[in-house]
Amino acid sequence: MRRIVITYFRSPTAVVGLALLVVVLAMAASAGWLYPRDPLALAGRPLIWPLDNPRFLLGTDNSGRDIAAQIFHGARISLLIGLVATTIAIAIGIFVGALAGYYGGAVDTVLMRITEAFQTLPNFLLLLVFVAVFGSTITTVTVAIGFVSWPAPARLTRVEFLSLRNREFVQACRTLGMRDAAIIFREVLPNALPPVIVYASVVMAVAILLESALAFLRLSDPNVASWGNLIGLGRDVLRTQWYVSAIPGLAILITVLAVSLVGQGLNDALNPRLKGK
């Protein structure tokens, strides 16, 4: 464990990623304290440019709401969506992948055909269908994002299980009379987990982007201050007051970059041998 931490901090990009992530986390944590008012409430004149008015450091949007407040509160929403959707996707993915990889044969065929059915549909389209059917509250959006993101982790878990299931330690567990569920989740899964954890960072980055894309089309929950909503609003004034879209865009860029860099750093720390010397 200590070795992993040391390897992680030896990589400059991983440290930069972690620093950026800490900044975003700090924004989310301090939002209620720095901007105690409702971020969606009217705060001043609409479309004040950033730095024009010291009260609104990042300016105001076309309805006169404080952009800085929305960015800080939006960090909460983006991270929440990212974490919850990723957890859902990884959980489904591990479950499906573990069963398919461990049992193989007919179980594998059935589960993999289902996975492929999900994969052949572009997941954004699938997401649009879910939102169209179940409405666009923040909960349904998050669950829907999680639900369209599981096929890739499932395939990854399956491959790990395929290579692990014939290892002698798994056979040893079987000869001891251990039940399949215990073998799968207590013996094999911990060994299969590192690449899946690393891939979770990709899922999280994509989840944040998916929510923003939905919001840009004004299909996300309009009652929360998310970065995507702000970009969507800025669309109307894109040519004149471009900052309304650009500022939340930058926030998304930084967050996704941070998550990806952390994922890459984790990957190198967990699989030190794969790193080219």
Added chain:
Amino acid sequence: MSARLVLDGLTVALPAGADRPHALKDVTLTLNDDEILCVVGESGSGKSMTANAVMRLLPGGVSIAGGRILFEGRDLTAFSEDEMRRVRGAGIAMIFQEPMTALNPLRTIGDQIGEMFAIHTDLDAAAINGKVLALLDEVRIPSPAQAARAYPHELSGGQRQRAMIAMALALDPRVLIADEPTTALDVTTQAQILKLIRDLQKRKGTAVLFITHDFGVVAEIADRVAVMQHGLVGEEDPAKEVLAAPKHAYTKQLIAAVPPLLAPPARPIADETILTLAHVDKTYRTGGFLGRGARVTHAVKDVTLTLPKGATLGVVGESGSGKSTLARCIIRLVDPDSGEIRLGDVDLASLSKREMRAATRRIQMVFQDPYGSLNPRRRVGELVAQGPMIHGVPREEAMKRARDLFALVGLDPSGIDRYPHEFSGGQRQRIGLARALALEPDVLVADEPVSALDVSVQAQVLKLLADLRSRLGLSIVFITHDLRVAAQVCDLVAVMKDGAVVEHGPTAQVFGAPSHPYTQALLASIPGRAFSEAQARAAAQ
């Protein structure tokens, strides 16, 4: 006779943080014209590192820290990478342990051998083709033209190694380095390849540096022997002297650890039978769609054997003979297609999955790979206690039993909180044994339990197994490809070939007077047979 390759005080440094500072320390060796020098040692002795150092193909972070490598008088350590490239293949060629990974799977054999000429000479395609066929003929591959067009996976292990040798000898190198070239091969194939290397060496006058861990192979092929331990050369002497009168204590120990071929006097065997196999059959079907073009492999064919209580039944055979599948059928890791596996009064073959889980208390398995058979993410004490806990023993008591078992198999009981990677191969195999014994089984199925271990460790584990057998009254099914090991530990032996048992009976009878031609061929192929017999005679006098 003059020295063709001389290592003069060669020192190779390992990166900081390795278990020792030097892979090789002050190694001085001389390889003369027209001789085979065997470098012998256990894993970690630095014997493969010696070969890599000569080729200047050291892994990242490892470097030559001192000394010289004189190849026909020129110092290779001073060569540039470009000059070195001209030496490799043409001046010094190398063959590896595993021909399947050393060959490119996507290119034909002929293509890969021809590449040697394409790189080092300016012959045209037709001339190269002719040379390739001549080479393949020289290493006695049946139908060379066909082999040249074949891809590596289409050839058998022995043929692949022949192709590798053809490739190494393509440019008539002055020195051939063979790094455990027969270790991955079956014993009968090994005997053929050793003979081939010997013949070619004699005919071409090549100097061969032959790296091996097996003293049987040394007795078979070496002119001179260098024994290595911990990166140092212990002794370097003519083979006859080393084998007959080893000087160095470590060499004595290594030679003593080679199991003699003679079976020890037979032990009395109980009349009571504990395990009976009757007409066990297992067929694998692979490939094919809806039954078309499917390949059927008879892994186990109509095997009938009995294991008397307290005895050890050896199942010997070459790879692909079905011995491991048979072991897995007995323990129900593989479901047999038909037949009976009667343990006491229960037919294991007919049990449901759930009933079998309960029956595992009475029959346990020890695996081959000491690295792969222990879950790397669990503490070893837990691994041993797992079995009893699954069968309802409370955790406290199971951990206490684990501690007792650690002492029983000769490990320090305080080590139970450590992880598997903190133990050596031999220690891990003891842990595997403790895990199997934790359920106090009647029958132990051991699948090549000592094949991955060095000879000296192997001897210790075999001794432990024999000791446990008599103390705990275990009955053992012992799967092995090594006839020397089988001769030492088994009361009864069954010889398998292509899934069927061709001969079985008491060890002394099967090994002393084999009746089946295959058993005879197997016994005749054991490397160092003549040496072992001489040793046995000397011991008898």
